Amino acid sequence: MVDNTLTLALEGDVSLPAFAETMRHFSNLVDALTKEVASDSEIIWEIEALQAGSALATVIGLSSQDEAVLRVVEAYDRVGNALEQRKPIPFSTNIAREAEQITKKVSNNITAVRFLTSKADHIIYGVFDPQKNIDTKTISIGTVTGRVQTITERNRLNFTMYDTIFDRSVTCYLPEKLKSRMPEIWGKVVEVTGLITREIEIGRPVSIREVTDIALVPIIKAGSYKQARGILDWKPGDEGAEVAIRRLRDANN
Incomplete structure (x- = not known):
């Protein structure tokens, strides 16, 4: 499948004015990248998804020339990587200005911004400053548990789930071989195993790539603990549990 999507996410408590202003700079950035690296092609960028939880x-880029869209996606990835690594942005001042304006939205309420493609996450915790160099994420193989909320099969295979610990969205990118699993997992609690990108400050998962397994988590019925039984075969007339516990306790004193 063609890698033709660009994603921007804001972490924290995001107000509507802050989100609207950030989207304006995001739109300007995508437009500037398109003009700079794919000026010979016509690309229409349409909204593919909007999600709460991470704002x-x-x-998605629509064009008869897939290579042109791919050039923009790769350029967007390079911008995100430069911001994350606190390095100069390797494009025009117009592109750098729009990208830096996005990082300026990080404040007390907005804790980070993320530049995402299907291949990488770039997490930025503050205003662009090439003089500073900090780690922003960890990447490791592991498993995350959460409830699947949205599924996308249009031009790409991924789904969004909300993890059970932080209750925040986690984007999961699937290989073609797991496509058949998508219908059965919608709305279900699953365990997803793959290459996990986490925020370095609190360890929150933000995406899972190279997914190798999806396992449904069994549903435990409310009150099922009442069906629990002991390991001893009890019969009427036998001493009760509290009597046995008291007897064993007294014997040890």
Whole structure:
């Protein structure tokens, strides 16, 4: 499948004015990248997804020339990587200005911004400053548990789940071989195993790539603990549990 999506996410408590202003700079950034690296092609960028939880917006590039869209996606990835690594942005001042304006939205309420493609996450915790160099994420193989909320099969295979610990969205990218699993997992609690990108400050998972397994988590019925039984075969007339516990306790004193 063609890698033709760009995603921007804001973490924290995001107000509507802050989100709207950030989306304006995001739109300007995508437009500037398109003009700079794919000026010979016509690309229409449409909104593919909007999600709460991380104030996340995904746009998809539509064009008869897939290579042109791919050039923009790769350029967007390079911008995100430069911001994350606190390095100069390797494009025009117009592109750098729009990208830096996005990082300026990080404040007390907005804790981070994320530049995402299907291949990588770039997490930025503060205003662009090439003089500073900090780690922003960890990447490791592991498993995350959460409830699947949205599924996408249009031009890409991924789904969004909300993890059971932080209750925040986690984007999961699937290989073609797991496509058949998508219908059965919608709305279900699952365990997803793959290459997990986490925020370095609190360890929150933000995405899972190279997914190798999806396991449904069994549903435990309310009150099922009442069906629990002991390991001893009890019969009427036998001493009760509290009597046996008291007897064993007294014997040890």
